[in-house]
Amino acid sequence: MDFTDQNFKTEVLESKEPVIVDFWAPWCGPCRIVSPVIDELATEYKGKVKVGKLNVDDNPQTQQTYGIMSIPSVLFFKNGEPVKTMIGAQGKENYKKEIEEVL
Amino acid sequence: MFDVIIVGSGPAGLTASIYTTRANLKTLIIAGAVWGGQLQLTTLVENYPGFPDGIQGPELMTLMRKQAERFKPEIVEDNVSSIDFSSRPFKVSVGTKTFEGKSVIIATGADSKKIGVPGEKEFAGRGVSYCATCDGAFFKEKDVVVIGGGDTAMEEALFLTHFAKTVTIIHRRDEFKASKIMLDRAKANPKIKFIVNTEVKEVIGDQKVTGVKLFNNKENKENELTIGGVFVAIGHVPNSAVFKGIDVDEQGYVKVHDHYLTNVEGVFVAGDVHDRHYRQAVTAAGYGSSAALEAERWLSSQR
16 A cells, blocks of 8 residues: 555554555665565565555655655554664565564 | 576676577576666666667666566576585575576676775665665755765766755775766766765764765875765675685686686676676676576587
8 A cells, every 4th residue: 555644644653553664766776676575565464564655755754754865665663663674675585574573 | 407597687697598598498597685786776877789868777677677588587586595516406595495407697796885984884774875866865955975986986976966965976096997978977067076085984973974084095184074975886796605616706706717607517607796897787788698608508518
């Protein structure tokens, strides 16, 4: 799903399940590599973890709140708090390993 | 069992695959966890023939991959964990899986070199970046530095002028490795300044980067520069560490013995992992085709 400045509070911060947010932009090459991986993770972890993306161009407020200065950045949220940040494109297995740790 | 296992999915690996698959060799590409190589981190590529107006690096890689996939190689999207070159067929491990190949083409390329100073790691993603095209937009109206003296440094600096207030190129010598056209473009840009004979000793900041400590190696003087971003472009390190048993030089570049053959018979090499001289997309692609043709020749001599 797509997170935005508008829905970030309800969908991410107030979510009962852990949330993974992929901060991306259309002009970023490595983001395009990560994007399909995020889609796969969303399917695999359905019901356990909420996985989605946030376009930093369209949602500058959230980008600034979390001080994102490098993309792709994948942030893990639990109970409204960011608990982990993964900077730069990484492999699916790496993301899965970190998700299992957070769960 | 594969005829050829290609490790890497940049221009060298994908070109090699186009050649081996079209020669009817059963081919596996181990593409890495993050596929596509260094071109994924670039913007406009103006020196790859066939694209008169230039082409975006990630777009070029997508096209190359599409072309490679047309001939149906198998592709694994993960990193090699180890390779056993001591017996035949070669055994390539990727996580818990093992693949067998009669021959291997090493095309793992190179990654950005770190400066290795205090603060660099701590501020990665918080003002220290290795990819101007990914992160440049977060430095709007800021003063930033680019460290390096090659084409990559010039390209990054020029790209950053679209966002940053000023861009200062910091180079430890007063001569540049960059090509004349790129250096001239950077010099002509009013937003770009140069500081030469100077090394970065430390990256400083609190929540984010606020400055760098500099050392002028001609005058033996230290000073500090207040800036909001550090872009590192000091070159690359070949990704050869995983290939135990393959000869490399003192900097880690795979040694070529004869026509893209390594010290192990049946193991070939292509692209930036062995090429310290040219490091171009087009040379990498050329090496990829050469290594594939050599692998093909070697395989048929084994029958």
